[in-house]
Amino acid sequence: MSLAVRGLGVQFGGVTALADVSFAVQPGTITSLIGPNGAGKTTAFNAITGYLRPSRGSVLYDGAPIVGLRPSQISQRGVVRTFQKTSVFPTLSVEANVMIGLHLRGRAGLWRILAGHRSVRAEEARLAAHAAEILAFVGLAHRRQAEASALPYGEQRLVELAVALAAEPRMLLLDEPAAGMTGGEKDIVSGLIRRIRDGGVTVFLVEHDMRMVMGISDTVIVLNNGRVIAEGDPAAIRSHPEVIRAYLGAGAPRG
């Protein structure tokens, strides 16, 4: 269930967003991808999850190549992502958001639905119960009926997380899950990410908050100018000379 990225390159016209990136994400870990703005972190996410076609290189999930698949096909294989900018289904209720995330857990087809088959109602009840569990997990049970866009920012990010979890990922890619959150909210998200990993889901995240990254990561991968410049556990990364020069700076937090 590991993800292997080999020789990944992405060109936008004459601009090289990713030059030649190779790394692996081990199953059952929390792995962080860090680096300065413009290093290519989100580009790497987009290339892995099918939102962007890489110019070269390969992405293997579970040993099978996933480059060239559509995003929905990749998520059907268990690789589910969130987005850097807040991304919910804005005019729908929080519960409906999560129910959409549960799309692939439903089996009801057109004819059964139009016929009002008994199995369809049973399935809806089962999905609604599942949605309630997920909302309880992220702490939004009390917001079930609220319109997603009406929630405060931090809670919208939790809705996103709930939608992604509903898709039953085996690997979850989080693009700056704590961006713009208060310290307390970040701690909540860190706790949730740990619990998600402990539940057997591999977590791969892009994040700028170094306290959070160093606190929760098993492995950190550092990207700069479209290349991997370092890879290792948080302690090794904190003392890596090139990482300090390119990204952390001399006054980087020590823990």
Add this chain to the structure above:
Amino acid sequence: MIVLARTALAVALVTAPLWLASSYHVHVLIMAGIFVILASSLNVLLGYTGLLSLGHAAFFGIGAYTSALLALKLEWSFWLALPAAAALAGTAGWAIGRLALKLRGAYFVLVTISFAGVIALVSTNWMELTNGPLGLPGIPAPALGPWSLRTKTAYYYLVLAAAAVAYLVCARLVRSRIGRAFLALRENEPLAESVGVDSTHYLVLATVVSAAMAGVAGSLYAHYTRFVSPEVFLFSYTVTMVIMVVAGGKGTLAGPVVGAVLFTILPEALREATSWQWQMLVYGVLLVLLVFFLPRGIVPGLQRLAPRRTP
């Protein structure tokens, strides 16, 4: 309270031909019923997936011509011609849906307009098949066993039943995982894809269902007026449908029904009430006021006034 109102509405609809003053009023209700099906079909696309089809009259016209030709040339019964009309219109919808794969927004709108234009040209120029601008007269009225549904009252019940089925189809669809997938694509397509909603599959499905329903409406229209001409492809039909959906409330089940009934009866009522110079003016002013005061449509506007129901 709601149960009471629904029962009253159902009783009123079922007994309408008994207490309406003239068969002309029944005719207006029949047309309203056909437009309920049309507006509901457009709403599946416009209201739920967010795709605007400005060629919707094409699916209506394909249904009308299919049904008429099968009844006239092959002497098919209405009960076979109706599903055939739905199937052919649905097939056309499938072709348009495949295009939606690559096109969104204004480009999709343009494709649908062009599609309707092409179909209208075919109907005007393929003399051998469609009799061109002269149209196809003498389409038989449907028969139910020994009874012909020739009278307005009988046809009213046929259209009422069809509109009820269309409403039920929409209701079951939009409250299902398929309906949620439609909404997901309207709200945020990249996010929908990220949780495994196949945008191609569901956009095509929505256009097929929508087009097939419009085809049913076309078949009902053909066997009611007993005459089809290229006028069924008129752009004004499409515009009327869009007005019905938007004014009634797109993305709601009741919206297109309210819109269709209102905007079928309104021009007729204006015709009785005032001279022709004033008709379009009053119609236009009413439309502007409606959009101004109820921008999201009549049904969502009323829902906001009413106390919220806890589900």
